[in-house]
Amino acid sequence: MNKAVFLDRDGVLIIDTEYPGDPKTIRFIPGIGPAVKSLNQKGFKVIVISNQSGIARGFFPEENVNKINEKINKKLGEEGARIDAFYYCPHHPDENCQCRKPKTGMLEQAGKDFGIDFKKSWMIGDAIKDVECGEKAGCKTILLSKEKHEKYKTAENLLEAAKIVE
Numbered sequence: 001m002n003k004a005v006f007l008d009r010d011g012v013l014i015i016d017t018e019y020p021g022d023p024k025t026i027r028f029i030p031g032i033g034p035a036v037k038s039l040n041q042k043g044f045k046v047i048v049i050s051n052q053s054g055i056a057r058g059f060f061p062e063e064n065v066n067k068i069n070e071k072i073n074k075k076l077g078e079e080g081a082r083i084d085a086f087y088y089c090p091h092h093p094d095e096n097c098q099c100r101k102p103k104t105g106m107l108e109q110a111g112k113d114f115g116i117d118f119k120k121s122w123m124i125g126d127a128i129k130d131v132e133c134g135e136k137a138g139c140k141t142i143l144l145s146k147e148k149h150e151k152y153k154t155a156e157n158l159l160e161a162a163k164i165v166e
């Protein structure tokens with residue numbers, strides 16, 4: 001069985017500008033290269049788990065999500081880091097799909113695809129629905145937040161969170 005760190009994308013790897021959908025204007029959050037590299041070196045699969053309802057809302061075409069993901073992987077590759085897979089939910093909340101976080105459909109799929117032991121795995125995100133999703137699947141969680149949270153372990157950014165992950 002493998003262990004994984006599941007990452008939300010927007011607000012974790014790239015600045016969340018509310019539905020970032022243009023590959024030309026995305027901005028990377030500082031420190032993501034060393035952060036992801038350290039997770040790679042600790043033996044984790046690094047897997048992005050992202051809600052992208054901007055597709056269903058008509059804000060951007062689905063191919064833009066893939067272009068942005070490729071751009072993230074290219075930047076990380078230049079820093080010796082690697083994301084093993086990207087999963088995203090393209091649906092509108094009203095569609096009540098099984099993949100949109102905080103539901104665990106994407107984690108379950110990744111778990112099957114990569115043979116993941118959730119108990120040894122982590123979910124890191126900047127929204128409560130990210131850590132709820134990870135918790136439901138049986139993962140350890142870190143909420144990215146400048147403020148402490150009464151229930152969830154927090155870190156200021158992915159680089160700080162990566163130091164906690166073991």
Ligand SMILES: [Mg+2]
Nearest residue numbers: 008010011126
């Ligand atoms: Mg986010």
Ligand SMILES: [Zn+2]
Nearest residue numbers: 089091097099
């Ligand atoms: Zn979905």
